[in-house]
Amino acid sequence: MALSKQVFPGDVQDIQVPVIAQHYLVCGTEDCKKNCQFYCNSCHQPLCEQCRDEHHIIPENKNHEVVPYRQRIRKLHVEKCKDHPTKDIDMICENCQVAVCSKCLIKYHRGHTFDDLESIYSKNFTMCLDKIYNINQYYLPTSQDIKRDIKEDVLKLKAFMDKIRTSIKAEAESVKRLVEKAMSDNLEQANEMEETLLEKLQSQDKAYDEYNGFLEILVKEFQDYLSYDKVQNNPILLSLSEVLNIKPIPKSTEPVYPVFTAGQYSKNDVAKLLGTVTVPTTKPASRKIKPMNITSTQLKPTRKLKEADGDELEVNQKLSLSSTAKSVREYIVPGVDCVYHISVGKSGILWASDRGGNLVQTDLQGKQLQMIKTSGRDDGYHTVSLDGNLIFADRTNCSVHSIIHGKTITRFIKTKEWVPLSIHTSSLNGDILVGIRTFLKGKVARYNKTGKEIQSLERDNKVQELYSEYPHYITENINGDICVSDFNKQAVIVVNKIGQHRFSYTGQESKIRPFGICTDILGHILVCDINSKTVHLLDQDGQFLSLLVTSQKGIKTPRGVCVDGDNNLHVGDGDTNTVIVYKYLQ
Incomplete structure (x- = not known):
């Protein structure tokens, strides 16, 4: 052999x-x-x-x-x-x-x-691989998460200190206004004192003006007496004592000037008025490091399921692959010509789209609940958030929109010159993963719930471009891996949470042309191949397991796939508006 x-x-x-x-x-x-x-x-x-x-x-x-x-x-x-x-x-x-x-x-x-x-050698080799796996799947991503938290804390700190600086300035302005008011009152009081003293001095000045006038008149009278040429009836001879009587000089007082007493204050007194900035004595809390639940590459993952009341229940997966995929039902999606992409919502609600931009909300029986017209084509351009809101890409305006409670359409991401093709909501943290393209280039961008870009994946660790200009379907696996169907590269490209390239799946016996892609609760990757008109089933590490859906099993041209909350696989037909539901886990 x-x-x-x-x-x-x-x-x-x-x-x-x-x-x-x-x-x-x-x-x-x-x-x-x-x-x-x-x-x-x-x-x-x-x-x-x-x-x-x-x-x-x-x-x-x-x-x-x-x-x-x-x-x-x-x-x-x-x-x-x-x-x-x-x-x-x-x-x-x-x-x-x-x-x-x-x-x-x-x-x-x-x-x-x-x-x-x-x-x-084999034992230690496996142990080394496990360590490398754990580093890439837990230690590096967790460290990157903490670094991201630190960067967010830096921004929060700057914003917080800006508020404190604003408060300090506002306090100073308040004290300044009080100082100006006190100064204004003191100046007014000084003016009033000055006016009172001036009035008194002016009164004294007027009294002396009158007295001086009296003296001048008296001098003139005396001069007349001296020049009187007749002895008879001369007043100087008859009543000299009365004529010579001069009024005394009026009395006056010197002004008592106001005294200014300077304020008694220090820098500390002013600081008390303005307030102070202090560092609390509270001991800073240690950052939480999530526990590692990956111990070996051989272990099956676990997944946290959320109950209706919001509590998290960690369930060990006991499901396994069935020997064959069994068709359990099918339904028609009204309002579309074909089914190129399916997004799972809460309470059995699905969104399905065709290549003409028609996007329809339906229940699991195919009853139409809502329909909107979009600029989408044959891409995975819509997803359902953890709150149950529809999020979809707008090619025309290079943006991402959200429909809140099925009514209000809001744009919350602008991708600038990059055209959004595919989109997926992370079930791990609610982040939005978007496959975007520009001239001859493609990449994956990660946004948080508010629409802020927090990660951009364009090249691998060898500085080679990860994607072509057509990353048209995207999903996330239970371990945080980002899985992309790249039509032009004819490959499913998988990177880990921090963007390191893990593997590329290009087919079994021949090259694939990948379309719709999704993952399940066990970490399997399911991808439609339009060349073979089948759905390929891969394990979490990219190893081919089987052709899960073939033309002999119902769907002639599988294009869109998704797994619902009951672990059923929905496969959309690219030629008709039919969806067939398969049970492949037991």
């Missing part, structure tokens, strides 16, 4: 990325192209189910250990012993903690305890 040159998850090439799933795993048997599900630990060969059975039939393989692929033992690189060049190093001495060959074991390590080097 010849081994193919396919690279499998867990080989040395995978060390930089915890889980690699380029395309799908193929059986290692020569000329067999089937999906690999098993692995022979003895001869290190991937096997499909049929080749596994045939492998056991061969007598020399009777005692070979064949296990599910995930439980395989990694093949140890062959290395010759330096002391014994004909022997492979295949054991490890636990006493000396060195790798040895069988001859070293006998010659230098007699009586020591040994273990199989390949088993140790």
